[in-house]
Amino acid sequence: xxxxxxxxxxxxxxxxxxxxxxxxxxxxxxxxxxxxxxxxxxxxxxxxxxxxxxxxxxxxxxxxxxxxxxxxxxxxxxxxxxxxxxxxxxxxxxxxxxxxxxxxxxxxxxxxxxxxxxxxxxxxxxxxxxxxxxxxxxxxxxxxxxxxxxxxxxxxxxxxxxxxxxxxxxxxxxxxxxxxxxxxxxxxxxxxxxxxxxxxxxxxxxxxxxxxxxxxxxxxxxxxxxxxxxxxxxxxxxxxxxxxxxxxxxxxxxxxxxxxxxxxxxxxxxxxxxxxxxxxxxxxxxxxxxxxxxxxxxxxxxxxxxxxxxxxxxxxxxxxxxxxxxxxxxxxxxxxxxxxxxxxxxxxxxxxxxxxxxxxxxxxxxxxxxxxxxxxxxxxxxxxxxxxxxxxxxxxxxxxxxxxxxxxxxxxxxxxxxxxxxxxxxxxxxx
Numbered sequence: 001x002x003x004x005x006x007x008x009x010x011x012x013x014x015x016x017x018x019x020x021x022x023x024x025x026x027x028x029x030x031x032x033x034x035x036x037x038x039x040x041x042x043x044x045x046x047x048x049x050x051x052x053x054x055x056x057x058x059x060x061x062x063x064x065x066x067x068x069x070x071x072x073x074x075x076x077x078x079x080x081x082x083x084x085x086x087x088x089x090x091x092x093x094x095x096x097x098x099x100x101x102x103x104x105x106x107x108x109x110x111x112x113x114x115x116x117x118x119x120x121x122x123x124x125x126x127x128x129x130x131x132x133x134x135x136x137x138x139x140x141x142x143x144x145x146x147x148x149x150x151x152x153x154x155x156x157x158x159x160x161x162x163x164x165x166x167x168x169x170x171x172x173x174x175x176x177x178x179x180x181x182x183x184x185x186x187x188x189x190x191x192x193x194x195x196x197x198x199x200x201x202x203x204x205x206x207x208x209x210x211x212x213x214x215x216x217x218x219x220x221x222x223x224x225x226x227x228x229x230x231x232x233x234x235x236x237x238x239x240x241x242x243x244x245x246x247x248x249x250x251x252x253x254x255x256x257x258x259x260x261x262x263x264x265x266x267x268x269x270x271x272x273x274x275x276x277x278x279x280x281x282x283x284x285x286x287x288x289x290x291x292x293x294x295x296x297x298x299x300x301x302x303x304x305x306x307x308x309x310x311x312x313x314x315x316x317x318x319x320x321x322x323x324x325x326x327x328x329x330x331x332x333x334x335x336x337x338x339x340x341x342x343x344x345x346x347x348x349x350x351x352x353x354x355x356x357x358x359x360x361x362x363x364x365x366x367x368x369x370x371x372x373x374x375x376x377x378x379x380x381x382x383x384x385x386x387x388x389x390x391x392x393x394x395x396x397x398x399x400x401x402x403x404x405x406x407x408x409x410x411x412x413x414x415x416x417x418x419x420x421x422x423x424x425x426x427x428x429x430x431x
Contacts, residue, residue: 009035041302048293057253067272071229072226101152103116107236141391146409147199151190151192154187155191156182157179161346176252184428193420228270327422339381367430
């Protein structure tokens with residue numbers, strides 16, 4: 001029975017992703033094999049993730065990250081930042097958080113942003129005399145990690161779950177998310193306010209003395225930008241402008257990202273290494289994104305999504321006359337799935353059921369889909385997000401510090417930011 005097979009495959013894949021028992025690409029490849037071998041859905045459904053614009057946006061983000069490192073633009077950003085951290089500890093933390101937030105607009109891949117930022121922050125912490133294990137060093141690293149990762153859920157191309165949700169919504173319902181509409185819906189609360197919460201929480205949980213010296217006094221004079229750096233900066237600004245204006249020209253962010261990647265990979269551009277496509281592309285992440293988008297399509301095609309709707313209807317009191325209560329209930333369900341199945345599992349499980357849930361609750365399809373953002377942007381424990389695990393390992397942060405910060409941020413977001421986001425949606429007419 002296709003539905004039973006799909007359910008078993010979902011449990012297998014989501015279980016392996018949640019426990020990290022194997023590398024993230026392995027369950028994706030297993031999904032392609034088993035779904036095709038047991039004919040759970042047509043091949044075009046199983047492999048639909050590869051022709052989603054979201055897949056190509058993710059690919060473009062990886063290539064742009066490689067270009068930023070190759071041209072030295074990343075090091076230039078680091079040099080400019082080092083002289084602008086100020087002379088107080090609070091100023092350092094606020095500026096590091098804001099730098100991460102700004103970078104989220106320029107570089108779509110959260111993993112690439114973290115890999116770009118962390119070596120810089122480690123070097124800056126040493127310059128400011130924050131030793132390994134000190135609150136100052138830990139605070140700077142956590143501010144950088146969460147400053148560029150947590151608010152980025154409000155910026156469409158800047159995190160994998162956003163793009164998986166967008167890809168599945170387009171694949172299943174023909175629902176395309178505009179960069180600007182998504183930003184206006186989420187950024188005021190889940191972007192700006194969450195960044196402020198991150199900075200304040202770091203200052204409260206990891207207090208420390210002022211920097212031992214002002215980094216601006218030791219800043220070397222930067223060399224003039226190379227031609228490659230100028231070209232790449234133009235590409236990044238062009239992408240940003242096109243993403244912000246996609247409501248006018250109608251071109252999906254994925255195809256804009258792919259166009260930028262093509263230019264960067266063009267040998268004459270000099271923006272990527274000669275063997276970039278063979279040696280530096282992270283194909284494991286690409287298989288992961290394609291696999292989880294395809295898994296969602298199989299869930300919808302086999303009727304497993306409708307079964308989830310029926311189960312939800314029997315165990316929750318959802319009625320069209322309670323829009324706010326329905327939105328909170330759907331957020332709670334998605335949050336539970338985020339804890340059990342990791343963040344990318346939320347759109348894989350909830351998106352195929354979104355149309356039925358919209359009918360049951362009386363909410364618009366867009367409102368039902370957007371409740372997932374409230375869930376996967378709020379992490380209870382680090383294991384839910386591969387970028388956090390990678391960052392923790394790269395920065396050599398203690399698990400206890402990351403866990404305590406995740407728990408505190410989760411609590412504050414649930415108590416304060418979720419109600420504020422709902423109020424903002426009501427003001428915009430979404431609820």
